[in-house]
Amino acid sequence: MTSQNNFDAIVIGAGIVGATTSLALTKAGLRVLVLDRGPVAGGTTGAGEGNILVSDKEPGPELELALMSRDLWFELGDDVGDSFELEAKGGVVVSRGDDTALRDFAKRQQSAGVNAQLVDGNELRKLEPHLAPGMNSGAFYPQDSQCQPMLAAAQILKRVRERGGIVKTGTMVTKFVIVSNRVKGVETSEGIFNAPTIVNAAGTWAGEISKLAGSFLPIAPRKGFILVTAPMPQIINHKVYDSDYVANVASGEADLQTSTVVEGTRSGTILIGASRERVGFDGSMNIDVLRRLAAQATSLFPILRDVQLLRAYRGFRPYAPDHLPVIGEDSLIAGLWHSAGHEGAGIGLAPGSARLLTEQITGRSSFMDASPFSPRRFQGGSA
Amino acid sequence: MIAIVGAGPAGLSAAVAAAKLGQQVILIDSSPRLGGQYWRHLPSNWGVGRPPYFAKAQELFDEVLSNPLITRFSNAHVWQAEKKAEQFNLYVVRNGVEEIVKAEKVILATGAYDRALPFPGWDLPGVMTAGAAQSMLKSHGVLVGKKFVIAGTGPFLLPVATGLAAAGAEVVGLYEANNPLRWILNLHGLILNPSKIREGIYFLKKLRSLGIKVHYGKEIQSAVSDGVLVDGKKIECDTVAIGSGFVPELSLAGILGAKLKVGADGTVVVDVDQNQQTSIPGLYAAGESTGIGGSSLAVLEGEIAGSTRKGKRLARWRAQVFATGLQRVYPVSNKWQSALTPQTILCRCEEVSLADIHGAIDELGAQDGRSAKLFTRAGMGLCQGRVCGRNVSEIVACHLSRDLTAEERINTAQRPLAAPISLGELGDGLEKNF
Numbered sequence: 001m002t003s004q005n006n007f008d009a010i011v012i013g014a015g016i017v018g019a020t021t022s023l024a025l026t027k028a029g030l031r032v033l034v035l036d037r038g039p040v041a042g043g044t045t046g047a048g049e050g051n052i053l054v055s056d057k058e059p060g061p062e063l064e065l066a067l068m069s070r071d072l073w074f075e076l077g078d079d080v081g082d083s084f085e086l087e088a089k090g091g092v093v094v095s096r097g098d099d100t101a102l103r104d105f106a107k108r109q110q111s112a113g114v115n116a117q118l119v120d121g122n123e124l125r126k127l128e129p130h131l132a133p134g135m136n137s138g139a140f141y142p143q144d145s146q147c148q149p150m151l152a153a154a155q156i157l158k159r160v161r162e163r164g165g166i167v168k169t170g171t172m173v174t175k176f177v178i179v180s181n182r183v184k185g186v187e188t189s190e191g192i193f194n195a196p197t198i199v200n201a202a203g204t205w206a207g208e209i210s211k212l213a214g215s216f217l218p219i220a221p222r223k224g225f226i227l228v229t230a231p232m233p234q235i236i237n238h239k240v241y242d243s244d245y246v247a248n249v250a251s252g253e254a255d256l257q258t259s260t261v262v263e264g265t266r267s268g269t270i271l272i273g274a275s276r277e278r279v280g281f282d283g284s285m286n287i288d289v290l291r292r293l294a295a296q297a298t299s300l301f302p303i304l305r306d307v308q309l310l311r312a313y314r315g316f317r318p319y320a321p322d323h324l325p326v327i328g329e330d331s332l333i334a335g336l337w338h339s340a341g342h343e344g345a346g347i348g349l350a351p352g353s354a355r356l357l358t359e360q361i362t363g364r365s366s367f368m369d370a371s372p373f374s375p376r377r378f379q380g381g382s383a
Numbered sequence: 384m385i386a387i388v389g390a391g392p393a394g395l396s397a398a399v400a401a402a403k404l405g406q407q408v409i410l411i412d413s414s415p416r417l418g419g420q421y422w423r424h425l426p427s428n429w430g431v432g433r434p435p436y437f438a439k440a441q442e443l444f445d446e447v448l449s450n451p452l453i454t455r456f457s458n459a460h461v462w463q464a465e466k467k468a469e470q471f472n473l474y475v476v477r478n479g480v481e482e483i484v485k486a487e488k489v490i491l492a493t494g495a496y497d498r499a500l501p502f503p504g505w506d507l508p509g510v511m512t513a514g515a516a517q518s519m520l521k522s523h524g525v526l527v528g529k530k531f532v533i534a535g536t537g538p539f540l541l542p543v544a545t546g547l548a549a550a551g552a553e554v555v556g557l558y559e560a561n562n563p564l565r566w567i568l569n570l571h572g573l574i575l576n577p578s579k580i581r582e583g584i585y586f587l588k589k590l591r592s593l594g595i596k597v598h599y600g601k602e603i604q605s606a607v608s609d610g611v612l613v614d615g616k617k618i619e620c621d622t623v624a625i626g627s628g629f630v631p632e633l634s635l636a637g638i639l640g641a642k643l644k645v646g647a648d649g650t651v652v653v654d655v656d657q658n659q660q661t662s663i664p665g666l667y668a669a670g671e672s673t674g675i676g677g678s679s680l681a682v683l684e685g686e687i688a689g690s691t692r693k694g695k696r697l698a699r700w701r702a703q704v705f706a707t708g709l710q711r712v713y714p715v716s717n718k719w720q721s722a723l724t725p726q727t728i729l730c731r732c733e734e735v736s737l738a739d740i741h742g743a744i745d746e747l748g749a750q751d752g753r754s755a756k757l758f759t760r761a762g763m764g765l766c767q768g769r770v771c772g773r774n775v776s777e778i779v780a781c782h783l784s785r786d787l788t789a790e791e792r793i794n795t796a797q798r799p800l801a802a803p804i805s806l807g808e809l810g811d812g813l814e815k816n817f
Contacts, residue, residue, distance in 0.1 A: 039754040040747065046757050150757040154747035169750055230765060230803065267733070267760060272806075285638065285799055287463055287474065288813075295810030305807030311767060312799050 006194045007033040007166075009361070010186060012173055012209055013201035014038075015045035016149055016347050017339050019156040020076070020354035021201055022165055028362050032165040033193055035186070037172040040157055041150040044203045044346060047315025049226060049263070049271050050149040052348040055091040055141035055241070058105075059112035061372040062324055066345070067113055068367060069352025070143055076152075076351055080159050084152035085266055091144030091239040092119075092127050094300065099137035102243045106139040115143050130235050130303045144239055146263070149347045176213040176336075183213070183335035197361055199337045204318035206326075206340030215332045218378050219341045221316035224274050225289050227297070230308040231268030235301075239263040242296060260296035262304075270307065272297045274344065285312070319343040320378070327353050327373035328360060331380065337361060338375050385689070386411060386473055386486035388461050388635060391419020392678040393670025393685035394492030395443040400689030401490075402452040409484055410447065411456040411475060413802070414522070417444050419494055420514060421678050423521040436582075436678055443682075456484070460802035464489075464639050466663060471639075472817070481808045483817045488665050490688045491636055491653070492681070495629035495671035499770055500535070500719040504606030505625070506728040513543040513626035526552050528622025532611050534558040534603045535626040537713045538677075541586040543624060548593040555620050557590075558601045558613060560627070561713050569708030575701040578679070604722055627715045630773060631672045634801035639663055643796060645789045646674055648710045649773075651796035657696065659688035676706030720781055729778065730771040732764020740775060744782050751791055752776030767798055 007030075011022045014036035022032045036042065052073050057063040077086040095102040106116040119127065121136035157167050168190060175187040177194070185194035200217075202209040210217035242260045261273045272293050290312055298305045320326055320341035330336040337360070339353050356373070359366045385401050387394045390412035398410045416423065422440045447453050459477035461484075466472075473484040497512035504510070513533060519525045530553045533544045540557055548554045566573070573580055590597060603623070604612040610619040631652055633643060642654040642662035653661055653668040660667050669688040670681035680702035687695050723729075725738035743749040743758040752775055755761060761775050762768030768775075772795040780787045 039750045041757065042754065046754075150754070151747070154743075154749075154758055157748065158746060167748060169748060227806075228763075229806065267763070269763075285463070285465075287465065291809055291812045294806040295813050298806050298810050305805060305810075307806050308803035309800065309806055309809055310765070310803055 005192060007031050008195060009033075009197040009199060010035060010193055010195040011199045011201055012036070012186075013043075013203055013206075014040045014153065014157060014167065014169055015043050015201065015203050016041070016153045016350040017203065017342065017353060018199070018201035019153040019160070020350040021199055021339055021357055022160045023156050024351075024354040024358040025199075025361065026160050026163045026165050028358050030197075032160065033195065034157065034160065034165065034167040035171045035173055035188060035193075036169050039169050040167075041153040043205070044315050044317060045149045045153050047226075047313060048149050048344070048347055049261070049273055050085075050147045050152070050347050051239070051345070052145035052147060053091060053239075053345065054109070054114050054143050055093055055116070055139070057109075057345075059108050061368070062345070062349070063109070063112055063114070064368050065325075065349055065352045065356070065373075068355070069349050070145060072351035072355060073145065073147065073348075076156065080155045083155045085148040086145065086152075087147070088142065088145045089238055089263070091141040091241065092124070092138055093141070093241045093243050094124065094131065094135050094138045095243045096135060099243075102137065102139060114141065116141055128237060128240055130301050131240075132300060132302050135300075146239065147347065152347070173209065173212065176333075178214060178333060181333055183333060196335050197337065198335060199339060199357065201339050203340060203346070204316045206318060206338065210330070210338070213330070213333050213336050215330050215336065216379060217326060217338060217340065217375060218321055219318045219326070222319045222343065223314060223316055224344065225286070225293065225312055225314045226274065227272040227290060227293050227309055228311045228313070229270040229272075229304070230310045232270070232307060233268070234264050235303060236262060236264040236270060240300060242300065260293065260300055262297050262300055269310070270304065285314075317343045318346070322377070325349060325353060325373055326375050326378070327357050328370055328375055331376045384409065384486045385488045385490065386471065386484050387490045387492060387689075388473070389419060389492035389494055389670070390414070390417045390447075390455075390457075391492060391494050391670060391681065392422060392440070392443075393494075393681035393688075394419065394490070395422075395447055396682040396685030397490045397492060397667075397669055397689035398453050399443055399446045399450070400686045400692070402446075402450045404690055406452065408453045409456060409486065410453055411459045411461060411473070411484065413458070413460050415457050416522075417447060417455075420518060423518060439682060461635060462800055462802040462804045464635055464801070466639060466666070469665070471665065474812075474817070476802065476804050476808060479805070479808070481804065481812055481815070488667065489639075490659075490667040490669060490685070491661075491672055492668070492670045492685060493632040493635060493672050495631045495675060496769060497626045498628045498630050498715070498773070499625050500627045500715070501727055501729050501771075501774060502603055502605055502719065502722050503724050503727050504611075506731050507606055507608060509608075509621055510606055510623045510625065513540055513624040516622070516624040517543045517546055520546060520550055526550055528620070529553060530555055530620045530622065532556055532558065532603070532618060532620040532623045534611070534623060536560040536715060537626060537628050538709065539626060539629075541590070543626070544595050545586060545589045545593055547624070548595055549589075554593070554595045555618060557595055557597045558603060559597055559599050560602045562600045565712045568711040569705065572705035572708035576705045579705055602718075602722070627719075628713065629671060629675045630769070631675065631796070633672055633796045634798040636661065636666075636668060636672060637797035638799070638801060639666055641666055641668070643793045645792045646710075647707075648714065649787070649792060650675060651792050658691045659684055674703075674706065675710075676702060677709075680706055717777070717781060720778060729775055730759075730761035730764065730768075732766055733760040733762075735759045735761040735771075737778070740778055741782060744779060749779065750783065752779050752795055755779050768795065
């Protein structure tokens with residue numbers, strides 16, 4: 001065995017979570033190998049809008065992580081250079097009827113440190129002049145941001161390579177090398193690699209990787225569609241949500257939910273998300289989902305009625321039963337760490353998760369209490 | 384009910400064959416007129432002698448227009464399709480309004496579009512596909528330029544060059560990349576299809592009478608604002624019509640889950656059986672989508688798909704032999720890649736250059752056409768990669784010194800939406816209880 005095959009840490013997954021985690025570990029002085037069976041950002045990262053949101057999160061550990069993560073994104077932007085379209089675009093949540101829930105939610109977020117500004121109809125129309133009439137209440141979240149997630153993952157991994165890390169795409173992990181319940185390395189399609197620390201950042205496939213290591217993690221796919229229109233001049237300035245969106249994100253119901261998020265992009269196309277279905281890895285097109293997304297988007301912005309839908313794409317969000325990400329060490333296999341199950345918030349939460357995990361791996365004190373994210377909540381074992 | 388998508392040679396022939404057996408047919412086509420790309424808007428007062436295919440086209444037009452069993456949906460785009468409980472649902476936007484067509488049998492006769500290979504300057508105004516130049520002439524009677532250069536490879540350049548010249552354009556030269564001696568590779572095809580010899584003679588005579596010079600074994604190196612460079616020599620022109628074969632339109636076949644396969648020349652086609660049936664029972668395909676073969680093969684395939692009659696199989700075989708031989712006469716080599724400069728635009732919709740693609744591979748780790756697309760936006764514009772998708776994946780594979788896999792080729796041929804639809808129409812579908 002040559003020393004070329006020995007690393008301080010191996011990160012499985014070259015999506016946004018794997019990319020940010022490997023950069024954080026590299027910066028902490030570890031020699032890192034990143035493995036992915038597919039290309040960079042070939043899974044959920046490559047099928048997302050690039051949301052970096054605080055607006056959709058209830059006060060609690062996920063919001064705390066999101067707030068830190070959002071700041072870390074802009075630090076990353078300074079480090080890597082503005083090469084992945086990072087933009088503090090701002091989010092606008094619109095209420096269609098009774099706005100009590102929206103106002104309560106915003107107020108609770110304010111006390112948790114979110115910049116949430118309640119706005120009336122006039123202010124709404126200043127923010128988004130093309131909103132449908134009759135929408136007279138909303139909230140503005142200047143912190144909500146956006147990046148191009150595939151480019152972000154690729155640029156961050158480029159930085160990892162520049163700092164001495166190795167990235168191997170097209171490399172499938174076939175087996176874990178485990179000695180007395182402790183990881184020693186992995187066998188892959190390209191050979192054996194050794195490391196005392198292995199990070200499972202396999203996103204929607206994190207459950208399979210856990211199983212391969214002889215452990216268990218209940219991560220399942222939740223399908224979503226995004227509609228993409230033909231390019232047009234900018235008419236939508238922010239990320240604009242229906243207030244139902246927040247309720248859907250937090251919901252665990254299996255059947256289909258749609259609630260609109262509409263936004264313009266730098267390339268002039270308009271993106272419309274986001275549906276949520278738990279149908280396993282069934283990738284088929286659901287025409288009804290596309291219709292609902294379109295109907296909701298045009299009811300928010302009637303000007304979109306004549307805009308042509310150019311394509312639709314789908315992805316699978318990795319979700320855990322309690323809708324919180326899993327960040328921490330496995331309770332059955334020592335040296336196996338997880339950062340997965342971020343559902344639709346993986347882009348936003350990635351740098352924060354990376355920091356939290358790196359602090360634990362390197363034994364430093366954490367910026368926040370990491371126990372709510374621990375895999376032990378599913379695996380049992382003492383904290 | 385049989386639904387036929389596409390009213391070109393294959394679709395028309397399928398419609399007539401099915402109606403002759405007493406079947407109800409809905410013939411769906413995106414154009415206001417019958418004929419598809421090749422038979423589009425045949426002029427009734429054809430100038431210098433009628434083309435050899437005129438009689439067959441006219442016969443099918445007359446039959447489609449007079450047979451009460453055939454219902455025409457023109458200006459209609461099928462944007463989405465599904466098969467539910469032995470029945471096909473085609474979602475059609477006709478004159479801007481969405482409706483549903485239900486059928487037990489569907490025949491896809493969706494044809495093909497030109498394959499355009501990039502070269503420095505191909506994104507200048509005045510450079511267009513041969514098909515686009517022809518279609519502007521046939522649909523709108525518009526000559527898109529005065530002084531044309533026609534370039535690329537394949538027999539389709541002949542009707543384009545002669546058609547433009549007959550309509551009054553000056554065609555300063557036809558640059559055919561391949562050598563005519565290669566026809567030796569298709570002698571058996573010619574022997575089996577003597578009508579093709581007559582067609583060839585027709586076009587050669589026409590070229591001569593119109594004064595069009597054909598330059599064999601020559602390719603355009605680059606285009607500038609007032610001409611093109613060939614062998615380092617400038618040829619003045621205001622319009623360049625290019626075409627290097629065709630790419631079958633397979634969106635609907637892919638959406639319905641039909642098995643696709645890769646032909647010997649790398650073209651992705653629908654896999655069909657002896658009856659033109661795809662891997663999905665009840666779903667048939669005919670014409671260019673099953674392999675580029677020209678209008679006479681398309682007519683035969685359409686007839687078989689429409690009637691499932693065995694009698695035409697021998698004729699189809701003869702025409703297929705010719706079509707396969709044609710691929711050997713007019714191959715598209717990878718040579719076009721060496722003419723590119725780093726600044727050459729590959730994706731015209733999103734203005735992505737060769738350097739951008741190489742950067743995505745070398746700097747960002749793209750390993751295939753899909754990641755190159757996600758990193759650069761190549762293929763994400765209005766045409767949805769119909770023009771550049773195949774070219775970009777071939778460039779990526781070449782840069783990584785490997786061959787494209789069949790799976791990658793098939794991926795570039797698939798699209799989740801077969802045609803655009805307005806968000807208003809799409810949402811209104813909720814109320815229509817399709």
